[in-house]
Amino acid sequence: MKNTQNLATAVVSRRNVLKAIAAGSAALTLPSMAASAPKTCHDYAKVIKFNDLHQAGVITKEQKDASFIAFDVTTESLDELEQCFKILTDRIAYLTxxxxxxxxxxxxxxPRESGILGSYLKxxxxxxxxxxxxxxxxSRFGFSAFKPKRLVEMKxxxxxxxxxxWCxxxxxxxxxxxxxxxxIYALRDIIRHTSAYLIPVWKMDGFLPSRNIDNQSTPINLFGFKDGTGNAPAESSQLMDDxxxxxxxxxxxxxxVGGSYQAIRLIRFNLEFWxxxxxxxxxxxxxxxxxxGAPIGMKHEQDSPEFDKDPHGDRILFDSHIRRAEPRNPHRYTAELRRRSYSYSLGVSSTGALDMGLIFVCYQQNLKTGFIDTQKRxxxxxxxxxxxPFGGGYYFxxxxxxxxxxxxxxxLIELAKKVA
Amino acid sequence: MNSKAKPLLMASCLLLSLLVSTSLSAKALRSPVQTGDDIIVAKGDIPTPAKYHQAIQAELDYASQNITSIISLLNQLNVALSSGNLSQAQQFYVQAHQHYERVRPIVRLFGHADRIINSRASYFLQGTSDYRFKGFHLVEYLLFDSKNLAAAKDAVGELLMYCRDLKQRLAQEQIDIPKLVQSSADFIEMAIEVKLAGKENLYSHSDIADMAANVQGSQHIIEELSAFIPQSMLKQINRNYQQINAIMSHYVTANGQYKTFEALTWHDKKKLYSLLSQQANLLATLRAILDVAVYYKF
Structure with missing residues (x-):
């Protein structure tokens, strides 16, 4: 029974396709209609200011694509590292x-550059x-005395x-x-200009669903769940400062001051099992x-989970991800962090499993009360x-x-120079 | 070998005749037959300026000397195998391959010679069991992995044949200046791409030795060309070589050979990455600095 139904739908849809093709070719014969075809809404010329009180990319609204790359420094000379930071800054200024x-x-x-964007850099x-x-x-650069107070190795x-x-x-x-x-254009440019000082050690590319970004809706992760609904709003500068x-x-x-702590967690999902x-x-x-995307028992994505009306965890389990991540007790943003994650997709494992998952990224003023306490919950x-989770680390x-x-x-370089 | 080769030969003759009779696309690549008075004459390669002839001859001599050393070391390897001295045979392999890596970009100018002499198992889906897996790395595999001395002897014999052939070809060939200039950088590129990952010699783990050989090969070309390179650039190039060689020198053993790849520390590996990358960047500008003509401009 089910099979015949499927067959029927298939027939209908094929007919629709034929109709669509006919309509499409008709449209092409009418120049006025062809001219009014919707143009792309993609604004390649969009510029995000790179030099501000804070670095861009932390509370900036998520772009569609990302690459996270970790380098080791290949020099032991403070002067060369300074040179490296200057080059990096120059390249960022140029590329943005x-x-x-x-x-x-x-x-x-x-050629001066890769050429993959054509003759104009947008x-x-x-x-x-x-x-x-x-x-x-x-001890390499004399930075140890100036290490950000909350920065630790990821355990x-x-x-x-x-x-x-991957760590x-x-x-x-x-x-x-x-x-x-x-x-990729930016990545290749930076590697080309910094290879005298930096060696890449791991890189992970990420993506978010274009449709969600274009429609300004919450991005859906590979589990099929909206990811970021309860995220701390970047518009609230007081909250961001907090x-x-x-x-x-x-x-x-x-x-x-003006910096932030970054936690990156490369997390493999078992999607076949899921x-x-x-x-x-x-x-x-x-x-x-x-x-x-609504909390269990609620209607809308932005509805409050109303944990206070569910004191025994009957509706939203105490074990559930949202309740553990952010119990909203005693207040909202119990998880003192702001997320900025991407999905990733690599190959397949030796057992034929898809190697896909999440590049979990969050930023916080304090790693301990931010990511670490949240992960412990x-x-x-x-x-x-x-x-x-199989990789990543904590960074400043x-x-x-x-x-x-x-x-x-x-x-930081100036501080180290004074001591040296 | 004969019994194997005959059917193979027959099969390839058959294939060839099929190709000749059916392949039109191959014909399309040939220039059309020209008739009448407006015959277009081929421009041919841009001749190498005479000032470079000496440098080129020096490089060819250097290549020839290294191939002679390879032949001599492979002969010694054979003797060691005959007397059942595996560890000595292994040493000879490492040394012979080092000589090869000192001239490898030059070998690459001779058609598929490098593919025959120096293919790695990773070139083939079937790996070590592929019939095309032969040359240096088959010898390496038989000496260091399967330790099959009889098979190693056959493999060395075949490799010797290819090397003697290569030597003869070297003696008759000339190379153009663009190839010589490019080779100086190619050495560095092959060190970054393969040796720095320890993937050239998966069984003997002698990639540090080969990396040193690549750098020596590159350095030799620069020495031959030094009269043409502006002093400031030459200084930079030589400083890079010195810094690279200083790191390599940490790995020289008491008998003048190199430690195995596992000994390479992350500290030194990342330094080599940066130094080799800088050198490759620099040598990539050499064609422009020397203003070597490679193509006709239209």
Whole structure:
């Protein structure tokens, strides 16, 4: 019975296709209609300011594509590292602005740039966010005394299966733009200009659903759930100062003010298993309805979960992801962080499983009360059966270029120079 | 070998005759037959300026010397195998391959010679069991992995044949200046791409030795060309070589050989990455600096 139904639908849809083709060819014969065909709404010329009090890419609205790349520093000279930061800043300044690309005048030389964007560089909302890993604050450059107070090495949580090749790094770049080629253009440019100082150690590309970004709806992750519904709103600068940025009130080093702590977690999803999981399990594991994104028992995505009216966890289980991540007790944003995650898709495992998952990224003023405490609350959640974190690390996002410093890392380098 | 080769030969003759009779696309690549008075004469290669002849001859001599060393070392390897001295045979392999890596970009100028002499198992889906897996790395595999001395002897014999052939070809060939200039950078590129990952010698783990050989090969070309390179650039190039060689020197053993790849520390590997990348960037500008003409401009 079911099969015949499917067959019937197939026949109908094929007919529709034929109709559509006929209509399409008719449209092409009418020049006026062809001319009024909707143009792309993609604004390649969009510029996001790179030099501000804070770095771009932290509370910036998510672009569609991202690449996270970690480098180790190959020099031990502070002067060379300074040179490296200056080059990085120059490249970021160059790449995030619109301009015609300088033509090559000598064809016996390698071309100046990759050419993958054609002859005009449109930044496509590019942001490049520079962060320093805990490992950079060892004895090499005399940074140890100035290590951001909350910066620690990422320790393994009980459900983690960390792989060395995917962990750590002295410096990370988060490169985001609205198309993969814009991200790759920036990435290749930076590697080309910094290979004398930096060696890439791991890289993971991420994406978000275009349709969600275009429609300004919450991005849906590979589990099929809206991801980021309860995220702290970037529009509230007070809230951002309270939970994302290191501020003067913080007991951190003065040079860290304006920066933020970044947690990156590369998390593999077992999607075949997930797709074989009953919907009610999926929804109760999250604590939200899958389609609407509403908390269980509620109608709309932005409805409050009303934990106060569910004191025994009958409706939204105590074990559910949203309740553990953010109990909203004693107040909202119990998880003092702001998320900015992407999905990733690589190949297949040796057992034929898809290697896909989440590049979980969050920014916070304090790693402990931000990501670490949140992850501790999540340890043991039912969702763990489907997720295995395997890489990433904790990093410190350098303060922005607000006039006090002319390149990223300026204040830190100056401090180290005084001591050296 | 004969019994195998005959059917293979017959099969390829059959294939060839099929190709000749059916392939039109191959014909399309040939220039059309020209008739009448307006015959267009081929421009041919741009001749190498005479000032470079000496440098080119020096490189060809250097290549020839290295191939001679390979032949001599392979002969010694054979003797070691005959006397059942595996560890000595292994040493000879590493040394012979080092000589090869000192001239490899030059070998690559001779058609598919490098593919015959130096294919790695990873070139083939069937890996070590592929019939095309032969040359240096088959010898390496038989000496260091399967330790099959009899098979190794056959493989060395075949490799010797290819090397003697290569030597003869080297003696008759000339190379143009663009190839010489490009080779100086190619050495560095092959070190970054393969040796820095330890993937050239998966069984003998002698990639540090080969990396050193690549750098020496590159350095030799630059020495031959040094009279033509502006002093400031030459200084930079030589400083890079010095820094690279200083790192490599940490890995020299008491008998003048190199430690195995596992000894390469992350600290040194990342430094080599940066230094080799800088050198590759620099050598990539050499064609423009020397203003070597490679193509006719239209």
């Amino acid at each position: 602005q619109a301009h015609a690309i300088t033509p090559n005048t000598n064809d016996k030389l390698p 930044p496509d909302a590019l942001t490049i966010t520079v962060a320093l890993g805990e490992s950079l604050f060892d 393994s949580f009980p459900n983690d299966r960390l792989e060395q090749d 750590g790094g002295d410096i990370t770049l988060q490169i985001c733009a609205n198309s993969p080629e814009s991200v 939970i994302v940025w290191v501020t003067d009130d913080d007991k951190d080093h003065a040079w860290c 797709d074989r999981t009953p919907l009610e399990d999926q929804e109760n594991d999250f604590g939200r309805h899958k389609v609407s 999540l340890n043991g959640e039912p969702l763990e059966r489907y997720v295995k 996002v350098l303060p922005g270029l607000d006039g006090k410093q002319t390149y990223f890392g300026h204040q």
